[in-house]
Amino acid sequence: MTSLVDASVGTTASLARIGGERAFRRRLMEMGLLPGTPVRVVRRANGGGLVEVEVRGCHLTLRASEAQALFLDS
């Protein structure tokens, strides 16, 4: 498993695990980020402070501190 912050730009992989604080995890899942959902890492910005991903046709941005708790299948 690779953490989302460490995954290189362009990677497409399935989400393996979603960690983090309860409300945040629930919101992510409600937006369709579930274990098994394919995720593509689109870009990293702000000196690595932000990670943009594409999930279910939607582009979402997370802070690196929170993306750390998301893991992709390697």
Add this chain to the structure above:
Amino acid sequence: MTATRLQPATGAPLVAVAGNPNVGKTSLFNRLTGQDLKVTNYPGVTVERHVGHTDLPDAGHVEIIDIPGTYSLSGRSAEEQIAIQAIAGLEGNQTPDLLVMAVDSTQLSRNLYLVLQVLELGVPTILALTMTDMLERRKQRIDLDGLTKVLGVPVVRMVCHRGEGVDELRATMDRVLADPSLGRPGWLWRPEHPMLLEDIDQVGRAVPDNWVGDDQDRRWAFGLWALLSLADDDELNAIPDELRKAVAERHALAEESDREIEADVIRGRYEWIDSHVADAVISTAPPVKTRTERVDSILLHPVLGFGIFVVAMGVLFQSLFSWADPMIGLIETIFNELAALIEGSMGPSLVRDFIVDGVIAGVGSVVVFLPQILLLFFMICLMEDTGYMARVAFLMDRIMRKIGLHGRAFVPMLSGFACAVPAVMATRTMERRRDRMVTMMAVPLMSCSARLPVYTLLIAALFPPANVFGFVPVQGGLMVAMYVFSTLIALAAAGIMSKFVFRGVEVPLLLELPPYRVPHWMSVVRMMWQRASLFLQEAGRVILVCTIVLWALLTFPRDPALETDYEALRSQATSTLTGDALDERLAVLDGEEGSDIFLQSYGARMGKLIEPAVEPLGFDWKIGVGLIGAFAAREVFVSTMGVVYGVGDGADEESTTLREHIRDETYTDGKPVYTPLVALSLMVFIALSCQCMSTLAAVYRETHTWKWPTFMFGYMTALAWVMSFAVYQGGKALGLG
């Protein structure tokens, strides 16, 4: 939550438009309603509730409300609670007869998650598929019949900005209003796990009867909602303890057996969606890198993107700061002409003064804000509609999060340099109440353009045009210093307030970057008009009343007894002087008389009253009078001082006579009133105090309570006093006085 179901005054059916954020819900709403739009607030919260209406062929007149965009009905903030309250008809909301769900066809599965939740509540529903043109551009389409069959409710395909599908949607609305069963799916999602069913059932029993009546499906839906929404740290309103207890018990029980209720429910819903609806999207070509991604690789580029951002913000700032000027000038000219016309056609009287200096000046000081409000909202709508606003938040996240704010707070903060009134209104663009409040409270600390004349006057009058260190001009340097100082204070205030005053629940950033779209001019114009008319109606009233009160304070008592007999002095001058010398002498006498009369007014007496309060800051009571007058608008400080010093009310910051009077003003013992230190202290006071009734009126308009304007006035005045005190007393201690 209580289930008082208000009936509409008209008895007309109520249609609610709901959906995820960024799905074209607003343009759908605009397409369905006419121009006549009412904006009120949802009960108890400062979230706007838009109400429009339309006439359907069969159902006739229907009211249409717009429900705030949300990804889910469950949530833990009071604002997220609005959607479920409005859809289920709780807390003073009327239950809608029909729900139109705006569903982004390019992100079907995520949108259907909300649809599943909504269908559980039993309100007849129609799906309006938006963005279908974008879907087709991606060489995809949606099998409408298949989707209708699977979901069991009508689905209409739309391209809102071209008006496609609107007639069909209206016809479908008519059909469902006539036969609500058409809008009910006939099936409901149920989890498979028996323990989960038991959880929902148990919590459902604790759901208050007045939320659900004897509708068992609805009881079940609220049980599920409570399981996903209630938490120790939620900010939800009107939740009975019994329900909280039931939810906590079931969560604890689930934890024992290593189950996670939320994950199980959400996964269950998505599994249903993925297995039933996946076939509904038909692709005829492999996916390609979208246009949006190509544009983003430029606009979000660390260097190039940042450069473009700086230019865009420069344009925004420049437009507020200077491009609005000709319009503002025109408005001022019109109102001055109108005042002159009335002055010319009426004899001098109290009524005339009231009309000219009270009413016309008051209306003028409201209308004068329109150019900046219209311009700012034009830019904001453009940025929102194109999708650039989300990128602004993206680019500014790093800086703004340091002071505990959302990246979106950048635009209102920047606008604050031009004028706090449109900037306060622009805080609307932020989703969370706490972000809005923090920004709103900090924005008036940014040095707005109305402070500029005050700085200019004081710097020019008290500081020599020299250089320090040989190359830094004192005057220009001071001006820059004032801007830097007020910006730092504003940022610090925002940081402190987000830490201590509006703590709220810490929400991680989860920013959606919507695809770039061509803006729809109709909705831009409509939004500008809406904002402007709300300002005129609500803030305008307050500003008008304040102007009249201020006018009365500075006008009464009329014809007070004066110590100096100006008539005698005038006739003496006429008999001893001729030509230019006479004119000059008469002008001086007019000014002095005006000053004498003014200083007898109740407002000026208030200035004397507050003298002990401003004395430690180095101000005399006449400056106190100027500060009271400046409450109308900060730049009025300049003309008020003009009247006070007998230069006349036409004096502006470039007036050399006014500058001389300021330099020459002395106390009775001959010491000058103004020293550079006093000027510095006064500039600090003007920079930090809330000497602006229009800002307070705008905050009142946004928060719908006097609590926050009062708080703002209180904290800013205290801050200004303390900082001025520190500057003046500190300076004196250093021997600068």
